[in-house]
Amino acid sequence: xxxxxxxxxxxxxxxxxxxxxxxxxxxxxxxxELLAADMNYWVPINGQEADPNWDVSIINDNRSRxxxxxxxxxxxxxxxQAPISVIRRMVSNIVIHEDDDGMVIAEGNFVAHxxxxxxxxxxxxxxxxxxxRLRRVNGSYEIVQKRVDLVMATGKLPTLAFIx
Amino acid sequence: MRDTTTPDIGSLIKDETIHSSLYTDRDIFELxxxxxxxxxxxxxxxxxxLPRNGDYLRRTMxxxxxxxxxxxxxxxxxxxxxxxxxxxxxxxxxxxQKAFGCKYHGWVFGPDGELVDIPFPDGSExxxxxxxxxxxxxxxxxxxxxxxxLNHDVDDLITYLGNARQALDRASDLSPVGExxxxxxxxxxxxxxxxxxxxxxxxxxxxxxxxxDSFGKAITPEGKYDNVLKEDEExxxxxxxxxxxxxxEIDYEVSYGAPMKWxxxxxxxxxxxxxxxxERYGEQEANTIMRKGPPxxxxxxxxxxxxxxxxxxxxxxxxxxxxxxxxxxLKGVPDKLNQRILRQGEPAMGPSAFLTADDAVIAERQWGxxxxxxxxxxxxRGADREVQKDNGVLQSHYTDETSNRGFWNHxxxxxx
Amino acid sequence: xxxxxxxDTWKHICNVDELDDVEEDExxxxxxxxxxxxxxxxxNGEFYVIEDLCSHGNASLAEGxxxxxxxECPFHGGKFDIRTGEATAFPCATAxxxxxxxxxxxxxxxxxxxxxxxxxxxxKDA
Numbered sequence: 001x002x003x004x005x006x007x008x009x010x011x012x013x014x015x016x017x018x019x020x021x022x023x024x025x026x027x028x029x030x031x032x033e034l035l036a037a038d039m040n041y042w043v044p045i046n047g048q049e050a051d052p053n054w055d056v057s058i059i060n061d062n063r064s065r066x067x068x069x070x071x072x073x074x075x076x077x078x079x080x081q082a083p084i085s086v087i088r089r090m091v092s093n094i095v096i097h098e099d100d101d102g103m104v105i106a107e108g109n110f111v112a113h114x115x116x117x118x119x120x121x122x123x124x125x126x127x128x129x130x131x132x133r134l135r136r137v138n139g140s141y142e143i144v145q146k147r148v149d150l151v152m153a154t155g156k157l158p159t160l161a162f163i164x
Numbered sequence: 165m166r167d168t169t170t171p172d173i174g175s176l177i178k179d180e181t182i183h184s185s186l187y188t189d190r191d192i193f194e195l196x197x198x199x200x201x202x203x204x205x206x207x208x209x210x211x212x213x214l215p216r217n218g219d220y221l222r223r224t225m226x227x228x229x230x231x232x233x234x235x236x237x238x239x240x241x242x243x244x245x246x247x248x249x250x251x252x253x254x255x256x257x258x259x260x261q262k263a264f265g266c267k268y269h270g271w272v273f274g275p276d277g278e279l280v281d282i283p284f285p286d287g288s289e290x291x292x293x294x295x296x297x298x299x300x301x302x303x304x305x306x307x308x309x310x311x312x313x314l315n316h317d318v319d320d321l322i323t324y325l326g327n328a329r330q331a332l333d334r335a336s337d338l339s340p341v342g343e344x345x346x347x348x349x350x351x352x353x354x355x356x357x358x359x360x361x362x363x364x365x366x367x368x369x370x371x372x373x374x375x376x377d378s379f380g381k382a383i384t385p386e387g388k389y390d391n392v393l394k395e396d397e398e399x400x401x402x403x404x405x406x407x408x409x410x411x412x413e414i415d416y417e418v419s420y421g422a423p424m425k426w427x428x429x430x431x432x433x434x435x436x437x438x439x440x441x442x443e444r445y446g447e448q449e450a451n452t453i454m455r456k457g458p459p460x461x462x463x464x465x466x467x468x469x470x471x472x473x474x475x476x477x478x479x480x481x482x483x484x485x486x487x488x489x490x491x492x493x494l495k496g497v498p499d500k501l502n503q504r505i506l507r508q509g510e511p512a513m514g515p516s517a518f519l520t521a522d523d524a525v526i527a528e529r530q531w532g533x534x535x536x537x538x539x540x541x542x543x544x545r546g547a548d549r550e551v552q553k554d555n556g557v558l559q560s561h562y563t564d565e566t567s568n569r570g571f572w573n574h575x576x577x578x579x580x
Numbered sequence: 581x582x583x584x585x586x587x588d589t590w591k592h593i594c595n596v597d598e599l600d601d602v603e604e605d606e607x608x609x610x611x612x613x614x615x616x617x618x619x620x621x622x623x624n625g626e627f628y629v630i631e632d633l634c635s636h637g638n639a640s641l642a643e644g645x646x647x648x649x650x651x652e653c654p655f656h657g658g659k660f661d662i663r664t665g666e667a668t669a670f671p672c673a674t675a676x677x678x679x680x681x682x683x684x685x686x687x688x689x690x691x692x693x694x695x696x697x698x699x700x701x702x703x704k705d706a
C-alpha cells in the first residue's frame with residue numbers, strides 16, 4: 001500500500017464527484033463510459049462479513065449484468081425509474097491510497113437524498129460508505145469495482161432502482 | 165383479542181369481483197392479523213436455519229412477534245413478549261441460548277415458553293408461574309418447512325397444504341439428499357402497499373408483459389418468459405393454477421425443454437450432481453425432476469417459493485409490507501450450482517431487482533389510487549376457460565385470473 | 581481463586597465417554613452421591629468440574645454455553661471461568677466452587693464437597 005500525491009488526490013475526487021453527478025442525473029450512457037470492462041458493482045447486506053458467493057446481496061452485478069441494468073433503465077419503461085428519481089448525493093471523508101497491485105482505492109462516506117416520485121412521492125435518505133477500486137487509464141480512471149455499504153442494508157429497504 | 169369493529173368481509177367478495185377496501189381498510193387489516201395470521205398455519209422457518217440445540221430465530225406471524233427455538237425436545241414457536249409487562253423478550257435476530265431472560269425485570273423463560281425463574285422470588289410467591297408462560301403455537305413441519313399456528317384447533321399441516329404440498333417436495337427433491345438449505349442472509353424489500361397485492365402478484369401471469377416490459381427489452385427473451393414477452397397468447401405454454409386453501413402457482417415446466425434449463429445451463433454442467441440425483445431417484449425420475457425445476461408457488465398466507473428465491477411476505481400495516489428473500493439453496497450439491505442459484509435469483513427479487521422493483525412501484529400506485537377512490541375490481545378474466553384437474557386443482561391460461569378468484573374464495577371462507 | 585475443601589474425598593462423577601455425546605461447547609449436569617450437583621466440561625481433552633448452580637440465580641450452568649473457558653449462564657448471560665470459578669461477566673459477581681479432578685480407567689473423579697443446605701435466597705441476589 002502506498003500514498004498518492006496531493007494532485008492525484010484532487011484528480012480522483014473530481015472523478016468521483018463526476019461519477020456521482022452522472023448517477024444522480026440518470027446520465028446512464030455517460031456513467032457507463034467510466035466503467036472498466038471487468039467492473040463489479042456490489043451492494044452487500046452484511047458488510048465486512050459478506051461472502052459474495054454465499055450471502056445474497058442487494059446488487060452484485062458483473063459488467064454484463066450491469067450492462068443489462070443500464071439497458072433496462074434506458075428503455076424508459078422501467079416503472080421504478082419512470083419518471084426518474086430526483087437525486088443529489090454528497091460524498092466526503094474521502095481517503096485514497098494505491099494498493100499493492102497499483103490500483104487506486106478511494107473510500108468515503110456518502111448520503112443521497114432521493115425524491116421517489118414514481119409512487120410514494122416521499123423523500124428517501126440513503127446513507128452509507130462507498131469504496132471505489134480504480135484503474136489509471138489515459139490520464140483518467142476507470143471503475144473496476146464500486147462497492148456500497150448502506151447504513152440500512154440489514155433492514156427494510158424501499159425500492160432502489162437508481163444507481164446508488 | 166384485538167378491539168375492532170367487524171367489517172362484513174363476505175359482502176366484499178363476489179364470484180368475479182372484489183371491493184378495494186379489502187386492500188385499504190385498517191379494520192380489515194386488524195381482522196386479518198387475528199383470523200389469518202393468528203388463526204391458522206403460517207410459515208415461520210426452515211429446519212436448516214436451526215441446526216443446533218439452542219439455536220433461535222426472531223420472526224413474526226403477521227404482526228405478532230415470535231421466536232422459533234430449538235431445544236432437545238424439538239422446535240418451539242413462542243410469542244416473543246414477556247408475560248410480565250410486555251417487553252420484547254429477545255431483540256436479536258438470531259442466536260443460540262437455552263433460556264431467554266427479559267432485560268427489563270429478569271424473568272426467565274425456557275425455549276418452550278415455560279416461565280422458569282423470577283428473580284427476588286419472595287415477593288412473587290403469589291404468582292403462579294405455570295400460568296405465565298409465553299403463548300406457544302402448535303408447530304408442525306414438512307420436509308423441513310416449519311409452520312406454526314397460534315390457534316391450536318386447526319387441521320393438521322398436511323391437510324392444510326393440500327395440493328401445495330407437491331411444491332415443497334418439488335423444491336426439496338432437487339437436492340440429492342432431499343433437503344433445501346437457507347443461509348442466514350436475507351434481503352428485505354419494503355413496499356408501501358397491502359400484503360395481499362404482493363401475494364396475488366405471485367401467480368399473476370397477466371402483468372408480466374406490461375410491468376416487466378423493460379426487462380424483456382433489455383434481455384434477449386429466452387426460457388420461461390419467451391412467448392409471454394412476445395405477446396403470443398396462444399403460444400404461451402406455462403399455466404397458472406389455483407391449488408385450493410388459498411395456495412396458487414405458476415408452472416413454467418413446459419418452457420423447460422431439457423434438464424437444468426431452469427438454471428440456464430446444459431444438463432451435463434454439474435456431472436457430480438447429475439450422478440447423485442440419478443443414484444437417489446433412478447435415471448428417469450431424476451431427469452424429470454431436473455427438467456421441471458423448482459416451484460413457483462404461493463403458499464397461503466405468506467410463503468412464496470420463487471424458483472431460485474425463497475420469499476416470505478411480512479405484513480407491517482394496511483399499506484406496508486416487506487418481501488424477505490434469500491436464495492433457495494440445495495443441500496449436497498456442488499458449491500458452483502448453489503452459486504448459480506444465487507446469481508440467477510439476485511436480479512429477480514429485491515429493491516434493485518430487474519423484476520420486483522417495478523412490481524413494488526405498481527403496487528404502491530395501486531394502493532394510493534384505491535385509497536383515494538375505492539370501488540369494485542374486476543377479476544373475471546378466464547372464468548369461462550378454467551380446467552378442473554385432479555384433486556380440485558383449477559388450471560388456467562397463464563394470463564387468466566383463476567388464481568386470484570381462488571385466493572379470494574379461500575380468504576372469504578376464513579372469515580365465515 | 582480456588583475454593584476447594586481439602587478434607588473431601590474423590591467422588592465418582594461420570595464415565596469419560598459420557599462426554600462424547602455432549603457438544604464441545606455444552607456441559608453435562610451430574611448429581612454426585614453426596615447430593616451435590618455439578619457441571620462437567622471438557623476443553624481440549626482436559627476436564628473441569630464446577631458447582632452447577634449459578635451464584636446469581638436459580639440456573640444450571642451445565643445448561644449454559646461454553647466459550648473458551650467461560651461458561652455463560654443461560655438465565656441472564658453472566659459468565660464464570662471454569663478453571664477458577666471466578667465471575668467474569670455481569671450480572672454474576674460471586675465466584676462459584678470449582679473442584680480438583682482426576683481421571684482413572686476411563687472414569688472422571690472430582691473432590692466435591694457435600695451439598696450445603698439451600699443458601700439464603702436474599703443473599704444470592706446480585
